[in-house]
Amino acid sequence: MFIRKLNIDEESPMDLLLLADPSKIIVEEYMQRGECFVAEINGQIIGVYVLLPTRPGTVELVNIAVIETQHGKGLGKQLVMNAIEVAKSKGYRTIEVGTGNSSIGQLALYQKCGFRITGVDIDFFIRHYPEEIFENGIQCRDMIRLSQNF
Known part of the structure; x- marks a missing residue:
């Protein structure tokens, strides 16, 4: 898997x-302000993440x-770890993430x-x-906030 920044002239993998x-x-709004990174296998985009200052x-x-x-192959973990490394390399001291209670x-x-809650x-x-929104038979109501300091 190869991870790279999405080029400015490329269409977002909506x-x-x-x-x-x-x-x-909401996605279009944070795509305008954030940096998008894509993961490719054999030239096909299979993953994405967005970092927003x-x-x-x-x-x-x-x-x-x-x-x-591609679920269940550890690619999500590789993307998260790459996001952490990119954040560190850009001089950030903290990376945050939010996800649903479900x-x-x-x-x-x-x-x-x-990350810690x-x-x-x-x-x-x-x-x-x-x-x-429902996931895993649970209504998604609350955002669980997590962060990691470097």
Whole structure:
């Protein structure tokens, strides 16, 4: 797998980005302000993540996705670890990520990659998304905030 920054003249891999965030409006907004990185295998984009500067010294991993046919192969962990290395190389001191209370696999992944839970944004997904979201038979209501300091 080869990970690179998305070129300015390339179209965003919207299908992939929408796997991690169902709101096209929200995705388009942070794509304008963030840096998008794509993972390729044999020239095909199979994964994506977006880093968004939020305040001095801090960047947020706002989207990370892998195409469904590649799930379970450790590619998500490689993307998260790459995002951490990119953040460090750009001089950030903290990387943050937020995920839904129902995103059980993602919560485990982020903690395995060194993130620690720092807070909960109650009813985030109720306030910001017009449609109800369900994962793992659980309604996604709250955003679990995690971070890692370097």
